[in-house]
Amino acid sequence: MTRFVVVGGGIVGLAVAHRLVTDRPGDSVTVLEKEAGWAAHQTGHNSGVIHAGVYYKPGSLKATLCRAGSASMVEFCAAHGLPYEVCGKLIVATDAAELPRLRALHERAEANGLPVRLIGAAEAAEHEPHVAAVAALHVASTGIVDYGAVCRKLAELLAAAGADLRTRAEVTGVADRPGGVVVTTTAGEVVADVLINCAGLHADRVARLAGVPTPVRIVPFRGEYYELTPQRRGLVRGLIYPVPDPQFPFLGVHLTKMIDGSVHAGPNAVLATAREGYSWGRFSPRDVWDELTYRGLWALGRRHFRYGLTEVARSLSKARFAASLARLVPELTPADIVRAGAGVRAQAILPDGGLVDDFLIVEADRQVHVLNAPSPAATSSLEIARHIVSRLPVDTAR
The missing domain is CATH 3.50.50.60 (FAD/NAD(P)-binding domain)
Structure with a gap:
């Protein structure tokens, strides 16, 4: 034994x-x-999404295990009577400048063997009537669950x-x-x-x-969420994501229907002051010392300084957070969202500042x-x- x-x-x-x-x-x-x-x-x-595997390099562990894991997670939930929904999602280009990145994402998703389609604005509106899109990638196999x-x-x-x-x-x-x-x-x-x-x-x-x-060293990044007020949940049917910018390390804020019917918005990504730092008020001297004495974090900061400032500003300003969401669903205003907690991402960083x-x-x-x-x-x-x-x-x- x-x-x-x-x-x-x-x-x-x-x-x-x-x-x-x-x-x-x-x-x-x-x-x-x-x-x-x-x-x-x-x-x-976390946001409770059963990811399809669109974003990951073909042949990587993330790509192969996510695609297989999406299917096995659905099978597990079905076998054990756990609530889930394969609702699909839209990755939305809100202006023409994002179209080349959307097409590249489509190619990557196809290389990963995923059921995806590039669609125009009219068809995107059939899936999400309130979305602002010049085009979108429809990912049919994305789902939601309570992990x-x-x-x-x-x-x-x-x-x-x-x-x-x-x-x-x-x-x-x-x-x-x-x-x-x-x-x-x-x-x-x-x-x-x-x-x-x-x-x-x-x-x-x-x-x-x-x-x-x-x-590597683990560096914590807090992702803060809002949720739509109950009367505005009807603005989102499923999952709406922006086209990610490969220059930046995270996906950007998005809109996610949860398995309980609520709609979460976020997350942003700010450096946390504790490995379990779910708010600005949580501070761990040991964790902050680990961060400040790690050259990999300083290298990452130099590379993405402006992006980091944008994320901090969005963390501190509900209006900025709502404005990011309004790029996807223009009808959303600051009055339509309320705070909904946060998560912390354990991100491994290399000594040269690269994200694993x-x-x-x-x-x-x-x-x-x-x-x-x-x-x-x-x-x-x-x-x-x-x-x-x-x-x-x-x-x-x-």
């Missing part, structure tokens, strides 16, 4: 644990989560399969000893043959505790570390798990 310990109770960690108990029923699986419940951070604060509900179901299945699920168990040390990998937590020690680190916002720190050199634009999984002796798994990791989670578990040796017991 092989003893596995999975660090992190977000959707990637729970999916990995579920794949282990499914593929290796004779082995022991323990999940460690520092919070009191599951999906407490990135998973529980928190998915995590609760995964935890239920894990418990039924005999997995050891431990909350309030923050990892404070990792030591590779002759008897196994000893993981010290605030709730005691766990000895395993294989450690799988899916700690999200703290993944690089867990790797360093385990003695594994990390080629693919999933990054580092393997060491009897250890696996998922060091970069931002969006579309929730969509791809079941396939990330399949990918990781398929690469494990058949017999990993010491």
